Amino acid sequence: MARRRRHLSNQGVYHVYNRAELGAAIFASETAKRLFVEAMFRIVDRHGWELFAFAVMGNHFHLLLSTPRGNLDLGMHALQSDFANKHTAFRGSIGHVFQSRYRADHCAAGPLAAARMDYVHLNPVRAGIIPFELLSQYPWTSYQSLRRPEQRGLLSLGAGLELLHGLKDSPAGWQAYEARLELVLKSDFRL
Numbered sequence: 001m002a003r004r005r006r007h008l009s010n011q012g013v014y015h016v017y018n019r020a021e022l023g024a025a026i027f028a029s030e031t032a033k034r035l036f037v038e039a040m041f042r043i044v045d046r047h048g049w050e051l052f053a054f055a056v057m058g059n060h061f062h063l064l065l066s067t068p069r070g071n072l073d074l075g076m077h078a079l080q081s082d083f084a085n086k087h088t089a090f091r092g093s094i095g096h097v098f099q100s101r102y103r104a105d106h107c108a109a110g111p112l113a114a115a116r117m118d119y120v121h122l123n124p125v126r127a128g129i130i131p132f133e134l135l136s137q138y139p140w141t142s143y144q145s146l147r148r149p150e151q152r153g154l155l156s157l158g159a160g161l162e163l164l165h166g167l168k169d170s171p172a173g174w175q176a177y178e179a180r181l182e183l184v185l186k187s188d189f190r191l
Contacts, residue, residue, distance in 0.1 A: 008070050008071070008072055008073060010067060010068050010069060010070035011066075011108075012066065012106055012107055012108050012109060012113070013064060013065070013066050013106070013107055013108070013109050013113040013116070013164070014063075014064070014065055014066070014067065014072055014104045014105065014106050015062065015063070015064055015104070015105045015107075015113075015116040015120070016062070016063040016064075016065065016072070016076065016102055016103065016104045017060060017061060017062045017063070017102065017103050018060060018061060018080065018102040018103065019059055019060040020059040020060065028058055033056045033139075033140050035083060036056055036061065036083050037054075037056060037140070039079055039082045039083050040054065040063070041153065041154050041155075042082070043075045043078050043079045043082070044065075044075075044154045045154055046075075046078070047067070047069065047071050047074060047075035047078070048067075048068055048069050048071075049065045049066065049068075049075060050065055050066045050067075050068065050156040050159060050160075051063065051064075051065045051142075051154065051155055051156055052064045052065060052117060052142075052156050052157060052159065052160030052163075052164065053117045053120040053121055053141075053142045053143075053157065053160060054120065054141065054142045054155075055120050055121065055123040055124060055140065055141040055142070056140040056141070057123060057124065057127060057129070057140075058129075062119075062120040062123055063120075064113070064116055064117050064120050064160070066109075072104060076102050076104070080102065109163050109164060110164075113164050114164040117160055117164050118180065118181055118184050120141070120142075121135070121141060121142065121143040121181060122135075122181060122184065122185060123141070124138055124140070124141055125185065126185075126188070132181070132182065132185055135181075142155055142157050145157060146174050146177065146178075147171075147174050149169065157169075161173055161174075161177060165177060165180070
């Protein structure tokens with residue numbers, strides 16, 4: 001049976017994610033994470049994407065982005081192929097790196113997209129990798145550049161704050177976003 005065609009749009013926001021084959025820790029090393037992030041930014045630049053948020057975990061990744069050219073499929077194919085080729089060459093392995101075709105949940109730029117931005121940024125905290133108080137120092141998520149706009153490069157975090165949360169890309173906006181994330185985390189533990 002053929003795969004169902006993916007809906008491609010040049011509007012709205014995509015939450016894109018994928019896991020490693022058999023849950024392998026493909027991003028266990030700093031080198032692997034760095035290679036993925038470098039590949040990700042090459043694709044963002046080449047395909048004209050707006051990357052609002054990302055998180056690279058041990059065995060999966062999350063991206064929150066828009067594709068003004070409606071080219072999510074081309075960019076994701078390039079990103080996953082680029083990383084998989086480097087990963088298999090580095091490890092000297094064969095076979096699939098990712099368990100399946102990437103997932104891409106599409107939504108309008110609004111409350112649902114804002115909640116997904118929060119989800120991406122809080123992923124390392126919820127996984128127990130790092131406490132929230134140290135999230136701003138964790139280099140494998142876009143949150144670490146919240147208060148460092150000069151280090152964002154092609155990351156559209158400020159645009160994401162404004163578009164999805166209605167917050168200014170300013171110290172007051174950053175503080176409001178941090179407070180929001182703390183509130184989201186606290187609501188995780190309510191019954």
